[in-house]
Amino acid sequence: MALLRFESDLDPILSLQKELERFLRNPAVSLGVSGYGAFPPINVLEDAEGMVVVVELPGLSPSEVNVSSKGRTLGLSGECKPPDGDQGSYHRHERRFGVFSRSIQIPEDLDLEKAEAKCEAGLLTIRVPKAERAKPRQITVQAEKEENTP
């Protein structure tokens, strides 16, 4: 699988979009996510260290997002609230407000206990590292003891 290395400084976004699009239209990949079309939309990515879940939640501050874990399930919930003081008349009303809740099944080789979440610029990022036992380990090859040394 191609890693998004962003070879060219000029169009890193192009390669990212192509790569995401390839997966968007692929029904074969499934992580047991609770229903396509659910809010908020999520992207799941990985690297050697583990898995990263990226969620678009515009307007929500870190304190308004609730991230929880139970067994192998990662849960997200919260509420998108409209701005206070609605005294004007709306010309356009495209943003939607309401509650959301969804969950993601995390593969067994990840350590959900060590997951870290941050929320910045309306983007929630949850990193779930690989479990210690799932990480590649170097096995030392022991040399045979030389018995005839004085």
Added chain:
Amino acid sequence: MTPQELVTREKQEVAGQEKTRPGRYFQPDVDICEYDDYLKLWAEMPGVKDKDLKVTLEDDVLTIEGLVDIETYKNLSPVYTEYNVGNYFRQFTLGESIDESGIRAVMRNGVLELTLPKTAKAKLRRIGVQAG
């Protein structure tokens, strides 16, 4: 009343004009609300930091452009995706006369909040109609 449960809508790509920068542009969802002395506009642009946002007003055309920060995705490969990422672009022709110097823009958690004050002339133009 319990709040409504949200569903996801697919992002709308900007059609027609091609940009000089490569990559896709999406239309941010906006709310525009009019008050007595000003207009307020909110645009949802998750992933855009304030330094990568450009708001201009020229000949009554308000342009909003936000470049998304893709640093988050660096060196990662997708496993499962539900949305694409891209820059944001949208233009509006303002009907009300806006006092350009008084425009204020605040970027908060991926949502741009614009306050567009009306000019004194535009405020005066409104004539109260009394019930007969």
